[in-house]
Amino acid sequence: MKARVAVLVFPGTNSEEETRDLLVDCGADARIVHWSEAASLVYYDAFVLPGGFAYEDRIRAGAIAAHDAMLDAVIEGAQAGKYVMGICNGAQILLEAGLAPGTGEIRRPTAAFTHNAQGHFICERVLLRRTVPATRCAIAAALPENLLIPAWAAHAQGRLAAAPAHLDELDRDGYIVFRYADAAGATDAHLAPQGSAHGAAALTNREGNVLAIMPHPERDAWNFNHLDRREGSDPLAPSGGSVLFKSFVTALERL
């Protein structure tokens, strides 16, 4: 039986459809769950928090959504070992909810994806590389070593920030699952387009069952998203960033 994945929609979410579509194309039974249906979340095997502007980033990106009733189910699930992936706004929500990096109390954040160094929204193509061992984060475990994953950075608040000592701890202990990379695979911090600390593009938790990833692999995930990079002849086939979603679904199937 296919894994049941809930794609959560908060008021202001805007990337739910492509996220659901890609999960389906990668073999999951993915459904969009709207905020008025929060009670149904307990029936799902895994949660994906898609991109958007939940509550229009008012106060801080992710701050209000982290207190939404839907997060109660996500927090409970994550603590029970369910897989949780937050993309862009979803990642911001997971940090505000304290699920990533998860080193503090619930809903008492220790870090944030906050305002870009340039002070505004950016939208550009990026490459990501996993910079932790495959076993560190189950969701990213099925990715080949050194693979460069194409994605789009499309955010106004994507710069990882926290107290310097905490950032060093996250770096040292393998919480930074993906970093921004160049075409040669280098991951120098300056390659992060918004000035993210340690060049971080994604964080996991201690257990490795939560992934908070800022850039959008699902926006460069089918051949038609990047015709010049086409893999195979079918322009509608998944490619590029879909590898991360395939890895997520593979991890679910192994549970």
Place this chain on the structure above:
Amino acid sequence: MERVFAVELKIPDNEAFTAMRALQRLGVAVARVQRADILLFTGDEGEERLAASIERDERLFNPNKHRLEHVPSAHPREGEVWIEAIDAPRSLPMRRLVGWRLYDNAGKPLGNDDLDAACARLLCNPAIERAIR
């Protein structure tokens, strides 16, 4: 010496409404929320000259939507908290903070306990921000 100005919206503030609703859902007894950009200057420049320079700077102030107010005290008033990003750039001629002013059902500034709760649970992320009371 420090001089403080508040730039307030005179058009409806959607963000303040959302903040109020969110705080209410968290059980904070708040009935009205006001938000302002707090501009904090250090130096000898006179109040009028500073006010004029703010009003000239279209990045800070548009007379069609903003109201400029001189804040007599360099500290938040009762029921008020100022939020500042810890790593905010220091290159600007002033510090720029977000001021939240919370009122209870009786229209009075919110008491300290409720204000603490509002800060800790929603208005301030201590990993990246400091709350000034």
Place this chain on the structure above:
Amino acid sequence: MLCSSSNFRRGPSLRDLKVAELDDEALREQADALGLALRVDELRSIAQRLERAPSFVELYAFDAQWSEHCSYKSSRALLGRLPTAGPDVVLGPAEDAGILHLGEHEGERYGIVIAHESHNHPSQVVPFEGAATGIGGIVRDVLCMGAEVVAVADPLRFGSVDSGREHQRAVARGVVDGIAAYGNAIGVPNLAGDCYFDGDFDDNVLVNVVALGLVKESEVIHSRVPRHGENFVLLLVGKATDASGFGGASFSSVALDAQEAQSNKGAVQVPDPFLKNVIMRASYRVFSLLRERGIEAGFKDLGAGGIMGCSAELCSAGGFGAEVDLDSVNVALDRLLPEVIAVGETQERLLWALPEEIVDEVERIYNEEFSLPQVAQNARAVRIGRATAAQRYQLRHLGEIVMDVPIDFLTGSVRDTLPVEAPTPPPMRREQDLHCKRSLDDLFHQILAHRDVCSRAPLYRHYDAVVRGRTVIPRGEADAGVMAPIRGSRLAFALSVDGNPRIGRLDPQRAAEHAVYESIRNVVAVGAEPIGLTDCLNYGSPRDARQYGELVAGVDGLARAARDFGLAYVSGNVSLYNGAPNGHAIPASPIVACLGRLTDLSHCVTLPLKEIGSHLYLVGETQRALGGSVLASILALADEAVPEIDIERIVAEHRFVLAAASNGLLRSAHDISDGGLFVTLAEMSFGALADRRAPIGIDLDGYAGWSAAGRFESAFGESGGIVVEVADRDVERFEELAGALESVREIGTTIAEPLLAFEDEAWEIADLHRSWSRPLEELFP
């Protein structure tokens, strides 16, 4: 037949204007005091028709409805000259948006809904809010056709933003931030746009907006009460009405001066993209409910004229009158005057006309399932009235009738006849090549760094180009944005928006023709077949015979060019009174959007060069006409002719390029526009830099081999045309396909050296890129 006013019983608190008792001067004075833009003759005709003193509410209603913005009174007669019918037209410009046929997928016919508007004056006054509400408004126009909103685009004209020009710079930044804040938050990708900087827009920027939606042609919802819609309930959806937009409808029809901009602050429209995001998704749910039940409804956006304008037009378009109770409107403030509730322009509102049987369910979707009241203060869906068989438009407030007029009189067309002065005839074409003492090298770098040429990436990277995951080509990677809107289908559309103010200043008619040609050319350059157009006419005052003459010439140019290319306009907008307080108008600015169709998105062609050893062809002719070119503005050349549009040749060229693209023969393509051929080639060579690939250079043959004009015209002229890259293996098939088409000539090859080589010059591509990529970074850091 004149309807009598016998229904109208004067309530005790009714305020009215005793038009008949006042002489012209006193009437003008009183109207001014009320802030009415209605003319004295218009006021008298209202009082005559009503056979009584019009109430204040009625005055503001007519003021809005008969404003230029709503009535198009200066332009409606002209707009009849535009072609609006064609094989791909599903719906012409009669409703909130037009619809073009995209294609079929799994037995369903799909249409692309397209709307095009301006939000110029509001953006000048409050740039962020003005531009944001521009996006908000155009999105509602598309949404209310029953469509899923899939893309926006934004043609922008800013003032000169050189250092020290802080106001113009702040306006430009505010506009871009406003578009970004709104479009990004509602999750609609920004697919196309253009941007010019010109001192003639210093006091009056242009912010045009285009939005696109996807709809099954069988499921279109019209902006009218259906034929059987007597007693249909009018259900208002969205933000609580406040005073924020009062006066907006008159506001955009009066030239701005600084003082007025101050006093117009009541007209600031406050955007709320968060609420819009939720309303859009709730409306999609309502669309599927109506489909399931097979219910026909009417749906319309609230724009100029507010509740009154929208309900009157929705009902009158269906052949009905309307009764609306202003007391039932959800308001943000107590004690709003009835005229404010009636015609105020609070954002984020739409109006349904629904049969009684479904109203409760629709209300529940908005108010409970999507919890609008939690999203914004007192936002909700609420019943405010009904469509009536009686041909009256009636408003009640506090139990009194405050407006009761014949609906056709309110919404019927008003037309002004205005004196016209034809524009000065443009200069003739030169017979000799241009002589210029400047070096090609020096000019090339200056042109690449020119504000109309340099990279727009610092601007458009503020916009989300890829949300929804269906973007095929984002801005900057080809001449038009391309999107595959239907899951599981290879159908795609291409969009480009164009209009060159440098030509507008010289030759208003030719500017319109070139706007059409360029938008079509851009769509063709990505391999898409052009299927339809929209236009936004941005001009000065119709009360100035010369400025009005530019509008007339522009409409003629649009009409002629569209007929020549065999295309129709399905949506459009007119924005007049654009100019400086001293009466100096903006350059004539007809802005055109072209929609193209790709039946198989794999045939899409992008801009960057792909491989070494390819052959580069120029498809097009070079003319000795530099009018409107960047070169002419740099060299301050007067008396230059604007390039002619040789329609038969160009149509044949486009047909050829499309055939070559669909046969897979084009590796890359890029049109020749601002800055000319050398800029086109440089931009094609920059792609490899952007993709962090090994660079690809270009070795050009001597221009004498491919151009009938001189070297400056050949390098920097802007006569149009498209450059295409053909792989060595495809050259034979390509040339065979070109056949007898003379205007297809090989101009060079791609090389491994990172150079652009021409005659005795060789430019390092990295140097060219430096000149081109940086100028806007300082404005949009």
